[in-house]
Amino acid sequence: xxxxxxxxxxxxxxxxxxxxxxxxxxxxxxxxxxxxxxxxxxxxxxxxxxxxxxxxxxxxxxxxxxxxxxxxxxxxxxxxxxxxxxxxxxxxxxxxxxxxxxxxxxxxxxxxxxxxxxxxxxxxxxxxxxxxxxxxxxxxxxxxxxxxxxxxxxxxxxxxxxxxxxxxxxxxxxxxxxxxxxxxxxxxxxxxxxxxxxxxxxxxxxxxxxxxxxxxxxxxxxxxxxxxxxxxxxxxxxxxxxxxxxxxxxxxxxxxxxxxxxxxxxxxxxxxxxxxxxxxxxxxxxxxxxxxxxxxxxxx
Amino acid sequence: xxxxxxxxxxxxxxxxxxxxxxxxxxxxxxxxxxxxxxxxxxxxxxxxxxxxxxxxxxxxxxxxxxxxxxxxxxxxxxxxxxxxxxxxxxxxxxxxxxxxxxxxxxxxxxxxxxxxxxxxxxxxxxxxxxxxxxxxxxxxxxxxxxxxxxxxxxxxxxxxxxxxxxxxxxxxxxxxxxxxxxxxxxxxxxxxxxxxxxxxxxxxxxxxxxxxxxxxxxxxxxxxxxxxxxxxxxxxxxxxxxxxxxxxxxxxxxxxxxxxxxxxxxxxxxxxxxxxxxxxxxxxxxxxxxxxxxxxxxxxxxx
Numbered sequence: 001x002x003x004x005x006x007x008x009x010x011x012x013x014x015x016x017x018x019x020x021x022x023x024x025x026x027x028x029x030x031x032x033x034x035x036x037x038x039x040x041x042x043x044x045x046x047x048x049x050x051x052x053x054x055x056x057x058x059x060x061x062x063x064x065x066x067x068x069x070x071x072x073x074x075x076x077x078x079x080x081x082x083x084x085x086x087x088x089x090x091x092x093x094x095x096x097x098x099x100x101x102x103x104x105x106x107x108x109x110x111x112x113x114x115x116x117x118x119x120x121x122x123x124x125x126x127x128x129x130x131x132x133x134x135x136x137x138x139x140x141x142x143x144x145x146x147x148x149x150x151x152x153x154x155x156x157x158x159x160x161x162x163x164x165x166x167x168x169x170x171x172x173x174x175x176x177x178x179x180x181x182x183x184x185x186x187x188x189x190x191x192x193x194x195x196x197x198x199x200x201x202x203x204x205x206x207x208x209x210x211x212x213x214x215x216x217x218x219x220x221x222x223x224x225x226x227x228x229x230x231x232x233x234x235x236x237x238x239x240x241x242x243x244x245x246x247x248x249x250x251x252x253x254x255x256x257x258x259x260x261x262x263x264x265x266x267x268x269x270x271x272x273x274x275x276x277x278x279x280x281x282x283x284x285x286x287x288x289x290x291x292x293x294x295x296x297x298x299x300x
Numbered sequence: 301x302x303x304x305x306x307x308x309x310x311x312x313x314x315x316x317x318x319x320x321x322x323x324x325x326x327x328x329x330x331x332x333x334x335x336x337x338x339x340x341x342x343x344x345x346x347x348x349x350x351x352x353x354x355x356x357x358x359x360x361x362x363x364x365x366x367x368x369x370x371x372x373x374x375x376x377x378x379x380x381x382x383x384x385x386x387x388x389x390x391x392x393x394x395x396x397x398x399x400x401x402x403x404x405x406x407x408x409x410x411x412x413x414x415x416x417x418x419x420x421x422x423x424x425x426x427x428x429x430x431x432x433x434x435x436x437x438x439x440x441x442x443x444x445x446x447x448x449x450x451x452x453x454x455x456x457x458x459x460x461x462x463x464x465x466x467x468x469x470x471x472x473x474x475x476x477x478x479x480x481x482x483x484x485x486x487x488x489x490x491x492x493x494x495x496x497x498x499x500x501x502x503x504x505x506x507x508x509x510x511x512x513x514x515x516x517x518x519x520x521x522x523x524x525x526x527x528x529x530x531x532x533x534x535x536x537x538x539x540x541x542x543x544x545x546x547x548x549x550x551x552x553x554x555x556x557x558x559x560x561x562x563x564x565x566x567x568x569x570x571x572x573x574x575x576x577x578x579x580x581x582x583x584x585x586x587x588x589x590x591x592x593x594x595x596x597x598x599x600x601x602x603x
Contacts, residue, residue, distance in 0.1 A: 008504035009414050016407035016475060017422065022448075023472035024429050027440035034440060041443070088335065091328045103328065111590050112336050115343075118586045118593065120533035122552040123578045126559040130349070130572070131342055133361075139345055142361035171338065180598045232433055235535045239556045258435045263540065268439040275436035282433045 035272035046269065053273035063274060066245070066252045067281075069162055070231055073169070073253070074285065078226035080170045082219060085177030088113065090207050092178070093185040110182060113175035121172070125239035128168045129155065132240075155241055158250035165251055168236055173229070177222050184218035185211060224289045231282050234259065254278045343579060349572035357568045369569060376573035384547065385554035386577070392463050392550060393531045396470035400527050401520065403471060404478030409508055411479065412486035423483065429476030434536060442540055445469065461545040466538060470531050478523050485519035486512065522596035525589070529597075532582075551578055 035053055039046030057063055092106040116124065131139045132154035141151040154164040192210055201209065212219075234255035238244050244260065245252025254274065262271035349357055350372055352365040377383040411423045442460070448468075449459015457464040489512060497507050513520070535552040542548050549557070555578050558571050586593060 004504060005414070006416075009410050009416055012406040012410045012505075012508075013422065016403040016479075019403065019468060019472045020426060020429070020475050023441065023444060023469050024432075024437070024475070025425065027437035027444055028432055030440035031436045041439075084335075088332065091332060103325065105329070105332075109332050109336060110594070111587070112339055114590070114594055115339055115583070115586060117597070118529060118582050119579060120535065120552045120555075120582075122533075122535040122556045123575060126555050126571070127342060127346060127575055127579075129559055130575075131345070135358075137358050137361050139342065139361045146360075174335070175339070176597065179594050183598050228433075232435070234435070235552075235556075239535075239560060244560075255433075255435045258438065259536075259539075262439045263442075263543075271439055272436070275433070275438070278433050279436045283431060286431060 031272045031275055034269055035276045037269045039269040040266050041268050042266075049269070053270050054277075056270065057273055057277065062249050062252065063254075063257055065249050066254045066257045067277075069252060070233070070254050070281070072162065073166060073230040073233060074227055076166055077169050077173070077230040078223050080166070081173045081177055081226055082222060084170065085174050085181055085222075086212075086215075086219070088174070088178045089181035089185055090211055093182055106182075110175075110179055113178045115175060116172040117176045119172070121235040122239050124168065124172055125236045128164075128171075128236075129240045132164055156247055158248050161241060161247065161251045165233075165236055165240070168240070169230070169233065173226065177226075180222060181215060181218060184215045188214050220289070224286055227285050227289055228282060231278065231285065254281070343583075346572055346575050346579065350569070350576040352569060352572070354569055357572070372569040372573040373577070375567065376570040376577060380554070380558055380567070380570050380574055381546070381549075382551070382554055382574045382577050385549050385551045386581075388463065388548060389532060389551040392466055392470065393528060395463075395467045396474070396531045397524060397527045399467060399471040400474040400478055400531075401524055404475050404523070405482050405513065405516070405520065406508070407475070408479045408482035409486050409512060412483040413491075413512075423479070426476050426479040429473075430480060434473065438536075438540055441469070445541055461542055461548055463548060466541050466550075469537055469541060470534070473537070474527050474530065478527065481523050481526075482516065482519055485516055489515050521592065522599050525593055525596040529593075 034046065036048060036050055037046035038049045038052070088109075092103060092109055119127075132141075133139075134141060134151050134153045134156055136142045136145045136151070138151070138154075140154065145151055152160060155161050188211070192214075193206060196206055196210055232255060233253045237251055237253050237256050238259070241247075241251045245256045255278065258271050258274045258278065261267050261274060265271075345361070348365060351369050352372075353367075353369050356363060356365055407426065411419060411426075445458075445465045446460050448465060449455045449462070451458070456462070458468055459465055493515070494507050494511055497511055502510075533552065534550075535556065538550045538553050542550065542553065555574055558566070558574055
């Protein structure tokens with residue numbers, strides 16, 4: 001059985017490890033170094049500037065606005081998505097009637113709700129750009145104007161645009177978490193609901209006393225996923241908004257600033273410094289989220 | 301009376317269903333239907349707009365098209381090059397997913413079932429990629445791919461603005477999840493069948509391809525779906541790596557370009573037709589494989 005074992009192991013690992021080192025590990029490692037240089041992509045040897053890029057970042061108002069927008073999304077996007085998805089998952093599975101299996105048509109609802117998830121984010125962004133059009137050719141403004149209201153500049157009003165983006169992100173994400181939480185609820189033994197229902201628990205009590213605690217692990221996983229997604233938002237902002245994060249930087253996010261700084265201004269050193277900050281936000285969030293929500297796993 | 305005689309009959313079932321559709325249940329369905337509408341209406345609206353004339357699109361959003369303007373679809377396919385972009389996407393995703401699954405399952409198998417010095421370190425190296433935001437790597441990645449283009453002979457197939465380069469990048473960035481998921485899967489497979497094959501004189505590679513890989517089929521299917529969707533929907537990496545040569549663009553780039561570069565002279569009907577073309581195949585494929593896709597993606601989230 002040991003015949004050719006070493007050769008086999010090396011042979012099977014060679015290509016995947018090589019690809020991974022070249023295209024993933026080496027760029028990440030380089031990024032940390034480039035962040036300490038003033039590289040603009042033309043000179044062969046970038047000049048080392050130490051922490052200068054990070055010092056400049058402290059004074060970069062646009063970048064901090066981007067950070068602020070990411071933090072707002074980091075709090076609200078998971079909160080809204082999880083709340084809405086939990087609500088629907090509970091309706092679909094427990095039906096407010098003591099958990100007697102899925103309600104009538106639950107499969108249909110799950111199929112439809114999930115659909116936005118399989119659409120490309122760039123396609124969703126273009127689609128909603130059209131929906132949000134600021135005149136009566138926009139799907140949302142048409143009824144508003146018919147009722148005599150002023151049209152809302154969903155993407156052109158600096159006070160509204162970020163909320164419009166939040167709406168799109170939640171619209172796309174909800175279906176996946178409905179399915180995820182439904183799978184979780186379906187694995188909770190039915191007699192738990194029945195016993196509680198016999199003891200007189202209502203729908204609300206069933207939800208808070210049984211569904212929510214037993215689903216906690218799944219919710220936690222979803223929370224971390226959504227948080228990382230909120231820190232990574234790019235295509236929706238880049239494709240959908242004016243000036244790729246406008247108007248007047250009111251919707252820009254860290255990823256958009258990294259991309260703009262690197263590939264439109266060719267300040268690769270400075271962009272990498274932004275990337276490093278984004279990296280620590282992501283790692284920090286994931287560690288914090290897992291830490292805060294750690295608790296005894298309930299086996300059933 | 302008849303009901304009493306046959307308690308478990310259809311009448312009983314109807315009664316049971318009516319009981320379940322009490323006032324609370326009606327409210328439940330109304331709530332669920334509202335979200336169904338929120339999902340469906342934008343998509344139906346896009347399809348309707350794709351057969352409207354320019355005047356109708358600039359008219360009331362909720363009006364119906366007066367006639368079927370199918371030439372919008374023809375213009376999007378030909379003049380806006382949506383057909384070309386779609387073929388490009390198909391090619392890149394086909395090779396990208398195949399390569400990801402081949403190399404990913406090879407690495408995962410060895411890491412899961414062959415203890416050797418450094419095994420754990422290599423595994424952790426792969427899995428650590430799950431936590432990194434891709435934006436940090438973008439600038440260096442651009443230059444890595446540019447440098448690959450300078451390699452003699454093969455450089456012209458894997459440099460910037462080549463599908464080969466994008467495929468290799470897709471494979472590399474899909475490896476963390478693929479290895480993570482499949483290694484867990486290979487670990488759970490029983491070893492007895494493989495050992496019997498070894499006794500019969502089968503080689504390690506043969507055992508992998510003819511025994512272990514078929515046994516891992518459920519896991520392979522899930523991860524394949526995950527990678528197909530992820531690579532088909534990718535926008536960021538092509539934006540960086542396929543910049544100048546429009547002929548090479550993938551579908552997401554094409555769609556985004558029609559809308560961002562659109563000035564006053566934009567062809568709005570063609571934009572809606574292009575959107576419909578991007579949505580329709582996903583809708584069809586998803587409807588056919590929906591239970592498989594839902595299972596695959598939720599398994600990915602839970603593992």
